[in-house]
Amino acid sequence: MVNRFESLDRIFSPKSVAIVGISTSGGGVSNTGKLFLDILLEHRFKGNIYPVNPRGGEISGFRVYPNINDIPQPVDYVISCIPAAHILQLIKDCARNGVKAVSVFTAGFSETGYVEGRELEREIGRLARETGVRIIGPNCMGMYLPKAGVSFAADFPEDSGCVGLICQSGGNTIYTVRAAAERGIRFSKVISYGNACDVNESELLEYFAQDDETNIVAAYVEGVKDGRRFSRALRDLCAVKPVAILKGGYTDAGKGAAASHTGSLAGSDEMWGSLMEQVGAIRVHSLDELVDVLVTFQFMRVPQGRRMAIYGVGGGATVLATDDCAAAGFLLPPLSEEIREELREELRRAFGSDVGTILGNPLDFPPIASSDDVYSSVLRKILGWDGIDLLLCHVPLRGIMLTLPLACAIFDAQVRNVLKIANESIKPVAMVVHCLASAESRQAASRYVAECSEAGLPVYYSVAGAAKAIDRLLRYDDYRRSIGSTTCCNSSHAPLVR
Amino acid sequence: MVNRFESLDRIFSPKSVAIVGISTSGGGVSNTGKLFLDILLEHRFKGNIYPVNPRGGEISGFRVYPNINDIPQPVDYVISCIPAAHILQLIKDCARNGVKAVSVFTAGFSETGYVEGRELEREIGRLARETGVRIIGPNCMGMYLPKAGVSFAADFPEDSGCVGLICQSGGNTIYTVRAAAERGIRFSKVISYGNACDVNESELLEYFAQDDETNIVAAYVEGVKDGRRFSRALRDLCAVKPVAILKGGYTDAGKGAAASHTGSLAGSDEMWGSLMEQVGAIRVHSLDELVDVLVTFQFMRVPQGRRMAIYGVGGGATVLATDDCAAAGFLLPPLSEEIREELREELRRAFGSDVGTILGNPLDFPPIASSDDVYSSVLRKILGWDGIDLLLCHVPLRGIMLTLPLACAIFDAQVRNVLKIANESIKPVAMVVHCLASAESRQAASRYVAECSEAGLPVYYSVAGAAKAIDRLLRYDDYRRSIGSTTCCNSSHAPLVR
Numbered sequence: 002m003v004n005r006f007e008s009l010d011r012i013f014s015p016k017s018v019a020i021v022g023i024s025t026s027g028g029g030v031s032n033t034g035k036l037f038l039d040i041l042l043e044h045r046f047k048g049n050i051y052p053v054n055p056r057g058g059e060i061s062g063f064r065v066y067p068n069i070n071d072i073p074q075p076v077d078y079v080i081s082c083i084p085a086a087h088i089l090q091l092i093k094d095c096a097r098n099g100v101k102a103v104s105v106f107t108a109g110f111s112e113t114g115y116v117e118g119r120e121l122e123r124e125i126g127r128l129a130r131e132t133g134v135r136i137i138g139p140n141c142m143g144m145y146l147p148k149a150g151v152s153f154a155a156d157f158p159e160d161s162g163c164v165g166l167i168c169q170s171g172g173n174t175i176y177t178v179r180a181a182a183e184r185g186i187r188f189s190k191v192i193s194y195g196n197a198c199d200v201n202e203s204e205l206l207e208y209f210a211q212d213d214e215t216n217i218v219a220a221y222v223e224g225v226k227d228g229r230r231f232s233r234a235l236r237d238l239c240a241v242k243p244v245a246i247l248k249g250g251y252t253d254a255g256k257g258a259a260a261s262h263t264g265s266l267a268g269s270d271e272m273w274g275s276l277m278e279q280v281g282a283i284r285v286h287s288l289d290e291l292v293d294v295l296v297t298f299q300f301m302r303v304p305q306g307r308r309m310a311i312y313g314v315g316g317g318a319t320v321l322a323t324d325d326c327a328a329a330g331f332l333l334p335p336l337s338e339e340i341r342e343e344l345r346e347e348l349r350r351a352f353g354s355d356v357g358t359i360l361g362n363p364l365d366f367p368p369i370a371s372s373d374d375v376y377s378s379v380l381r382k383i384l385g386w387d388g389i390d391l392l393l394c395h396v397p398l399r400g401i402m403l404t405l406p407l408a409c410a411i412f413d414a415q416v417r418n419v420l421k422i423a424n425e426s427i428k429p430v431a432m433v434v435h436c437l438a439s440a441e442s443r444q445a446a447s448r449y450v451a452e453c454s455e456a457g458l459p460v461y462y463s464v465a466g467a468a469k470a471i472d473r474l475l476r477y478d479d480y481r482r483s484i485g486s487t488t489c490c491n492s493s494h495a496p497l498v499r
Numbered sequence: 500m501v502n503r504f505e506s507l508d509r510i511f512s513p514k515s516v517a518i519v520g521i522s523t524s525g526g527g528v529s530n531t532g533k534l535f536l537d538i539l540l541e542h543r544f545k546g547n548i549y550p551v552n553p554r555g556g557e558i559s560g561f562r563v564y565p566n567i568n569d570i571p572q573p574v575d576y577v578i579s580c581i582p583a584a585h586i587l588q589l590i591k592d593c594a595r596n597g598v599k600a601v602s603v604f605t606a607g608f609s610e611t612g613y614v615e616g617r618e619l620e621r622e623i624g625r626l627a628r629e630t631g632v633r634i635i636g637p638n639c640m641g642m643y644l645p646k647a648g649v650s651f652a653a654d655f656p657e658d659s660g661c662v663g664l665i666c667q668s669g670g671n672t673i674y675t676v677r678a679a680a681e682r683g684i685r686f687s688k689v690i691s692y693g694n695a696c697d698v699n700e701s702e703l704l705e706y707f708a709q710d711d712e713t714n715i716v717a718a719y720v721e722g723v724k725d726g727r728r729f730s731r732a733l734r735d736l737c738a739v740k741p742v743a744i745l746k747g748g749y750t751d752a753g754k755g756a757a758a759s760h761t762g763s764l765a766g767s768d769e770m771w772g773s774l775m776e777q778v779g780a781i782r783v784h785s786l787d788e789l790v791d792v793l794v795t796f797q798f799m800r801v802p803q804g805r806r807m808a809i810y811g812v813g814g815g816a817t818v819l820a821t822d823d824c825a826a827a828g829f830l831l832p833p834l835s836e837e838i839r840e841e842l843r844e845e846l847r848r849a850f851g852s853d854v855g856t857i858l859g860n861p862l863d864f865p866p867i868a869s870s871d872d873v874y875s876s877v878l879r880k881i882l883g884w885d886g887i888d889l890l891l892c893h894v895p896l897r898g899i900m901l902t903l904p905l906a907c908a909i910f911d912a913q914v915r916n917v918l919k920i921a922n923e924s925i926k927p928v929a930m931v932v933h934c935l936a937s938a939e940s941r942q943a944a945s946r947y948v949a950e951c952s953e954a955g956l957p958v959y960y961s962v963a964g965a966a967k968a969i970d971r972l973l974r975y976d977d978y979r980r981s982i983g984s985t986t987c988c989n990s991s992h993a994p995l996v997r
Contacts, residue, residue, distance in 0.1 A: 029905060030865075036900060085854070109854035112814075140814075140855075142900065154900050156937075171936075172898035179936035213768020223818060249818040252825035254861075257833070261857040262814035287819070287963065288934070316610075316638075316760035317668020319745040320721060321785070327750035335755070356607035357581070357638075363752075367528075399677050400670035402534060402640060402652050407527060429781050436670075436786070438677035439654075440945035447938035449986040465785065 009200070009208045012102035012135050013151050013190055015078035019051040019069055019100075020080035021091060022107075033106060034082045035060065037153065044159060046150035049074060058400040069094045077101050078151065080143055085109035085118070086123055088139065096132035102200075103136050104143030111196055111264030112140055119264065126198035127221060140263060141195025142171035147188060148214075154178070162187020164295055165215035167205045168193060169223045169263050170249065175286060177219070180292045183447070184461075185454025186299055189214040196263050201226045206234040210241055217298050218242055219291055223249040224265025235281040240486060243477055245283040245294040248273050283473050283482040293461060293470035300459040301471065302429040303478045304391040308332050310383050311363035313395035314415065318436065319365040322395050322464040329468035333362045334388045344379055351375040362389075367411070373418060380422040386428070391429045391471070394419045395464055396438035398446055405441050416449050420456050432460045433467050506697070507706045510600035510633050511688055512647050513576035518588060520580035520605075523556040523563055531604060532580045533558065535651065542657060543649035547572060569591045575599050577651065578641055583607035583616070586623055586637065594630035600636050600698075602641030609694055609762030610638055617762070624696035638761060639693025640669035642869045643676060645686060646712075649938075652676070654760055660685020662793055663713035665692060665703045666745065667721045667761050671786060675717070678790045681945070683952025684916040687712040694761050698726045704732040708739055715796050716740055717789055721747040722763025734778040738984060741975055743781040745793040747769050779978040781971050791959060791968035798957040799969065800927040802889040806830050808881050809861035811893035811936045812902040812913065816934065817863040820893050820962040827966035832886045842877055849873040860887075865909070882924050889927045889969070892917045893962055895934035896944055903939050914947050918954050930958045931965050 018041060023034025028037075034052065038061060041050055045077060051072045052065045059065060066072050068090065069079065077357060079100050081091055085107050095103055110122035129136040133152035137143055140154040147161035154175050164186055168174035174193040181188075189212065194200055202222055209218045225231040240245055250259030251270045259265045277284045285291045309331040311322050323333060336344075341360050348355045348366060358366035364383060386394050396412045404413070416432070423430035432453045434446045446462070453460035516539060521532025530532075536559060539548055549570045550563045557563060564570050566587065577598050579589055583605050590883050608620035620637060627634040635641050640651040645659035662684055666672035672691040679686075686712065692698055695879065700720055707716045716736060723729040736742055748757030749768045757763045775782045783789045807829040809820050821831060834842075839858050845938065846853045846864060856864035862881060865956055882890050894910045901909070914930070921928035930951045932944045944960070951958035958967035 008832070030901065030909065040900075107854075109852075112857075113854070135957035140657040155902055168815075170818065171900070172813035172895060173815035173819070175900055176816075176895065176934045176936055180934075183936055223813065249815065250822065252822045254825040254831040255818055255822035257816045257831075257859070258821040258857065258861050261859055261861075262818050262863075287823075303719060315668070317666075317671030317719065317747065318674075320668065320673070320753055320756045320760050322754035323756040324748065324750045325785075327752035333752040333755075354607075356605075356611070359610075359756065361759055363754070363756050363759075365760075379609045397674065400674040402538075402669070402673055403528065404653055412529065436678075438674055438681055440942050443941040443945070446939050447941070 006208060006211050008135065009204065013144070013146055015101070015146070015151060016048040017051065017074060017076050017078070018046065018048065018151065019072060019076045019079045020082070021053040021079055022050040023054055023060060024054070025054065025060045025063065025065055031203050037080050037082070041150070041426050042151050043155040044150045044152045044229065051076060057425055069098050069100070072098065074289060075099050079103040081105045081107060083107060085121060085139070088121070089128060092125065092128050092132065092134055092136070095134050100134055103134060104141060105136060105139035106141065106143065110139045112262055114261065122196060122198045122264070129199035136199035137192065138195040139198065142174055142193035145188065145191035145286055151359055158182050158187055160431065161189060163214065163216040164219060165186050165209045165212065166191040166219045166301065167218070168192070168203060168221040169194060169197070169202070169265070170221060171195070176447040177221070177288050177291060180288065181295050184296045184450060185457070188483070203230040204235040205229060206231070206238045210238040216242060217295060218244045219295055220244065221247045221249060221291070222301065223259035223263050224268060226236070228268070235276065235282060239282050240484065243283060243298050245285055245291055246277060247285050247291050257488045281477065281484070283413060284476060289466065290469065293466045296459045296461065297353050297470040297474045299429065300457055301474060302427070302450065303474060304471070306390040307475065308334050308388060308390045310389040310392045311395070312380065312383060312392060313363070313365060313397065314367060315397050315400050316359060316365055318395065318397035318400050319359060319363045322393070323363050325465040326393065326468045328388070329465070329472045331468060331472070336362050336386070337388065340386055342383060345355040345380060347375055347379055352409065373414065376414065376418040377421055381416055381425070384422055384426050384428055391431070393431045393433065393464070393467060395433040395435060396449065398434060400436040400440045403497070405445060409445055412449070416452060420453065420458065423458055424482050428449045430458060431467050431471060432458050433462070433464050435463050437462070503702065504706060504709050506633070507702060510576065511642070511644055513599070513644070513649060514546040515549065515572060515574050515576070516544065516546065516649065517551050517567055517570060517577045518552040518580070519567060519577055521550045521552055521558060521563065523552060523554070523558045535578050535580070538650050539648070541653040542648045542650045542655070549574060567598070569594050572777055573597050577601040579603045579605060581605060583619060583637070586619070586837070587626060590623065590626050590630065590632055590634070591633050598632055601632060602639060603634060603637035604639065604641065608637045608696070610760055612759065613710045620694060620696045620762070627697035631753035635690065636693040637696065640672055640691035643686065643689035651691070656680045656685055657952065658685055659687055661712065662686050662716040662717060662797065663707045663710065663715070664717045665687040665700060666690070666719040667692060667695070667763070668702070668719060669693070671719045675719070675786050675789060678786065679793050682790060682794045682948060682958055683955070684790070684793050695724060701725060701728040704729070707758045708736040714740060715741045715793060717793055718742065719745045719789070720749060721761050722766060726766070726955050730774055733774065733780060737778040737780050738982065741781060741796050743782050743783055743789055743806040744775060745786065745789050779982070780976065781975060787964065788967065789920045791964045794957045794959065794972055795968040795972050798955055799972060800925070801927065801972060802927050802969070804888040805973065806832050806886060806888045806948050808887045808890045809893070810878065810881060810890065811861070811863060811895065812865060812909070813895050813898050814863055816859060816893065816895035816898050817857060817861045820891070822962040823862050824891065824966045827963070827970045829966060829970070834860050834884070835886065838880060838884055841880060845873055871912065871916060874912065875919055878916060878920040879923070882920055882926055882928070891929045891931065891962070891965060893931040893933060895948065896932060897936040897940045898934040903943060907943055911946070914950060918951065918956065921956055922954065928956060929969060930956050931960070931962050932958065933961050941970035
């Protein structure tokens with residue numbers, strides 16, 4: 002008899018995959034099986050792939066088997082796209098073949114609100130427990146396991162990382178992985194688990210608590226099957242790893258939507274709020290906040306305190322950035338007169354004047370492409386000053402009068418120098434690329450975001466988002482210390498999780 | 500003696516512009532005068548342009564005059580890029596030449612915190628009142644007057660509209676105009692007024708109250724010169740036109756930044772909050788919120804109530820959209836069983852099944868490119884149902900498993916049909932293009948945004964942003980009714996302001 006951890010662990014490294022319910026004719030949206038096949042090929046899945054369809058035939062050079070039991074080798078993982086009515090028979094067939102897990106993409110179960118759908122889903126759960134075949138879903142995207150080459154979107158990264166994600170919505174999983182990947186996050190295991198008739202949120206949290214590949218956990222949850230087990234699992238997980246949670250269906254109308262989406266009983270918002278606070282989970286209210294938190298916990302060293310310096314270009318952007326950071330609980334100690342005088346001298350030497358700058362904290366001075374030395378020298382002075390604990394730099398890409406190419410020439414220098422200084426320093430530095438007001442500026446922003454995240458810098462699309470997420474990191478660190486935990490957060494200025 | 504309105508009005512249609520402090524050699528960032536010249540040319544300014552530099556010469560085919568008084572014709576508007584020390588002399592010269600307005604781009608005044616800068620600025624204000632030459636700034640970008648062909652960014656729209664914007668920060672002006680323009684907003688007059696030593700926020704608000712070209716007013720304000728006058732001006736303006744305000748420097752740290760930016764005394768946040776509430780101004784906390792409000796007030800008919808239907812693609816996105824709208828105070832009445840049955844029949848006829856959809860409110864069903872008839876028929880049913888007052892549609896662009904081109908084929912159909920239905924209906928429809936997680940998806944989003952805003956549909960980048968802005972419109976309409984105002988808001992379902 003395998004223990005709980007092993008029962009799940011063995012499904013996360015499939016060596017062979019069958020796609021049941023693939024059509025040999027037609028592609029596009031209506032042939033989901035073919036989409037899954039293309040994605041596996043795109044991700045260079047190394048094991049055997051077995052398309053299954055009663056009519057047999059061939060697809061993309063693969064032989065199509067009429068039935069899972071016609072496949073001569075053992076199959077580890079089955080992706081099912083067949084109608085709900087045939088799922089029970091499929092699981093029985095899978096049990097005979099020794100399949101470890103089936104993810105049921107198919108919808109039409111408890112989320113329909115019909116008795117038949119609810120009953121069928123219960124039946125599937127029962128059969129899973131009886132046969133030992135683990136069921137993911139129904140009504141889900143299944144698993145993204147970068148190490149195994151298993152994925153459900155062609156553009157998910159092929160390399161793996163240390164973030165574990167569980168998500169009751171397939172679409173929200175897909176957006177979160179894509180948005181986080183753009184900012185440098187990589188994943189250990191991602192499970193889109195839908196209606197959760199067998200593998201459920203509590204079991205997955207229990208798993209992640211023990212999983213050595215996972216250092217940070219993110220969850221989108223609409224409802225839980227067993228409140229008591231979930232509370233316990235969440236508490237235990239939070240004691241050892243940071244956990245960020247987005248609760249879908251926190252309003253009454255949202256609860257109704259959640260019931261129609263995954264048949265979930267959403268629970269009261271107060272109950273969720275107090276549970277998360279008690280156990281030290283990080284509660285977020287949007288997927289973008291979730292991604293901001295992941296970026297922060299992955300890439301930012303824990304600041305030693307809340308004393309922040311802000312540096313960017315543009316007076317108005319600087320005022321608003323200051324409001325956003327102060328509102329999130331950061332302090333902006335004024336620069337000492339000594340430092341200010343040094344900066345003033347430096348700028349006068351370089352530009353002949355300090356006019357049009359804000360020489361304080363916040364700091365606003367124009368980055369001229371030709372003066373890397375002044376630039377890095379100024380930034381080094383700020384960051385080295387023992388009056389601050391962290392530096393936030395911001396690039397308001399469409400907030401200056403210049404055409405985009407001219408603006409980019411300026412901001413290239415800013416980004417280049419911030420990266421250089423951040424690399425030298427043990428104090429944390431955050432970068433914000435914001436004020437994006439055209440397709441072209443968003444294109445340019447993507448380039449900066451890629452550059453920063455490749456260099457291991459936490460990078461954000463808004464100052465408010467950055468400030469809020471860094472505040473979460475500091476609060477989490479406080480909580481962690483308060484319970485005497487020593488795992489995960491490294492107070493000696495090393496990155497939190499690498 | 501001209502009255503106050505005329506005193507400003509006559510500076511808003513300059514027929515000739517001089518750029519003082521332009522260099523005939525070198526371009527780029529360090530030659531701001533040349534940047535202004537290029538922008539005027541780009542905007543096809545029809546009047547005479549006179550570059551001014553003591554050294555004379557020629558630039559871009561224009562003769563450069565050594566002094567403003569060497570110009571043989573009258574000059575209406577002067578853009579000054581010369582050092583602070585020479586500004587007083589320039590104004591005296593301008594007075595002699597009959598110049599109506601000078602905008603002083605130059606910084607180095609009260610915002611420096613030095614006595615000399617503060618004194619010089621006071622001197623300029625005094626001279627302006629003495630000579631009648633109106634001064635904009637110092638430390639500002641000046642005026643964007645699309646009708647006159649005057650601008651301070653090359654990519655601002657050449658066509659004009661009905662939004663008046665005043666902004667104490669040049670960068671914030673530039674971002675706001677660009678971001679709003681992308682969403683279909685056009686401007687009557689935009690004034691970046693900086694330190695406001697002469698033309699100030701109160702006078703501008705007084706002006707907009709009487710300006711027939713302006714129907715909606717937006718303001719970014721860091722501090723006010725005369726609290727009593729400002730309160731009166733804001734109250735009078737709010738009584739006749741919607742006014743959205745972003746107060747920069749609402750935190751203590753932000754106040755300090757505002758002082759360093761425009762020499763502003765920021766005032767207490769409580770004072771601002773209660774003033775804005777009293778007079779019915781629309782308070783926002785970010786430039787993006789400001790743009791959302793402009794889009795809503797410009798393009799959305801006032802809904803008859805808060806009963807909203809939500810339609811989009813994807814269960815998880817739908818749950819989160821529902822939470823966002825419910826949290827902003829909207830009701831989501833469940834569809835009547837009759838309507839649901841009709842929708843179910845329609846979908847079964849078209850797709851053979853209603854599985855994988857949420858047939859209620861919110862509504863989630865997959866838009867298949869080939870079924871425009873079903874699509875528009877379903878949407879028409881929802882929008883026509885008398886149980887709702889408005890429809891919010893959302894497109895989670897990177898929240899489905901498909902590659903972007905396949906996803907776009909689906910969303911093209913969605914956008915196309917929503918546009919068709921919105922066009923037929925007197926009930927307001929809002930569109931949200933969200934979940935953008937790559938440069939390519941943002942590119943595609945820009946296309947949808949352009950398509951929707953060209954069709955006169957209010958379009959947003961987040962559901963939360965849309966819901967918040969529409970809530971503002973409803974609150975504003977309530978306020979307007981409560982004071983017995985009949986201007987601006989049209990309760991007979993016509994667009995609020997066209």
